[in-house]
Amino acid sequence: MTSDDIARSVPSRSVETYSVLSPEQTEAVLELLAEAARVDGQQAVSEQGRLQLRHGVSAGDGGGREGVSHLLLTAGGQLVGYAQLEDTDPVEAPAAELVVHPSHRGHGHGRALGAALLAASGKRLRVWAHGGHSAARHLAQVLGLTLFRELRQMRMPLTGLELPEPALPEGVTIRTFVPGQDDAAWLAVNAAAFAHHPEQGSLTQRDLDDRMAEPWFDPAGFFLAERGGELVGFHWTKVHAEERHGEVYVVGVRPGAQGGGLGKALTTVGLRHLAAQGMPTAMLYVDADNKAAVSVYERLGFTTYETDLMYRTET
Known part of the structure; x- marks a missing residue:
């Protein structure tokens, strides 16, 4: 959520809602997002939101x-x-992200988008504020939203780092993902490993296909852990070529296989791969209240780089 904090009357302003955008509309939105990211130093809409766009x-x-x-x-x-509203969670309130063009802030456009989102969601809404900037915090307050989730981006240097050989649990082997062959098994383990995660655990075949169609996708950096021919965990890495850093995109371990060091071993496998690709920095996202994961990453050398905040209407 990136916005202005001064509401002024703009008679010619209008907000239109679409379930489908034309290619021309999509291109215009992508250009707006790119300019906002250039000025703000980060994306106002998440990867999932940009894929859906x-x-x-x-x-x-x-x-x-x-x-x-x-x-x-x-x-x-x-x-x-621009704002995107996703109402796919059967339990949680609809989730939104919004952005105002940097050259048009300070005219109440953010508040207008926020009001439209509240109306569209029946005043039952969750909104991301990527980076947690002061303008976004103020807009959340104006809209009557309260903070309830904190997502940390953590980073660590990879240059000159000596990572040990991963200590795999007995009987576990590592191989890389084969598109079309491993899709269903991976989706099942991902859903089980992130059953209580509001975004990751709900990924579908279409979501996987969208990611595999992205220029950054490389199955050589998508590691699967198997025991007895059965998938028990994974580490999917991502290379951000332009920014020159590698991402611990997602690490998951199937329930029943947790607690034996597999998660740490898979994390090490992925970090060694990213270092071998010449990435000087590794980054990842983790919920601040996931104390166990935060502790593991801190012991590996990760520190908090920035924080995304989610606000919601009172329930």
Whole structure:
């Protein structure tokens, strides 16, 4: 959530909601996101949100993603704000992200988008504020939202780092992911490992396909742990080529295989791979209240780099 904090009247302002965007609308939104990221130093919309934007354009099959809405705010006929609302969780309130073009902040556009999101969600809403900037915190307060989740981005240097050989539990072997062959097994283990995670645990085949279609996808950095031919854990890494850092994208261990050091071993496997790729820095995301995971990463050498905050309406 990136926004302005001064509300002013803009007579020509309007907010339109779409379930499907045209290619031209999508391109305009992507340009807005790119400019905001250039100015703010980080993305205002998450990777999942950007995937749903790029892969949700109108097409012969109708396009769109079920439960996902796109709100376009225009002023004077120009696109100056964007919000995405996802209502796919059967329990949690709909989740949103929003951004106002850097050149058009300070005119109440963020508040207008926030009000539209509240109306669209029936005043039952969760909103991400990536980076937790002061303007976003103020907007959350104006909209009557309260803080309830903190997601940390942690980083560590890889240059010159001596990582030990991973100590795998007995009977466990490591190989890399084979697209089309391992999809179903991975989705099942991912869902089990992240059963209580609001985003990761709900990934579908389409979500996996979207990621495999991205330029950064490399199965050589997607490690699977097997015991007796059965998948018990994984470490999916991601290389951010432009930023020159590698990501511990997601590490998961199947319930029943946890507690034996497999998670740490898989993390080490991935970090060694990223270091071998010449990445000077490793990064990852972890919920601040996941004390056990935070502790493991801190012992490996990770420190908090920045924090994303999620706000919600009172329930």
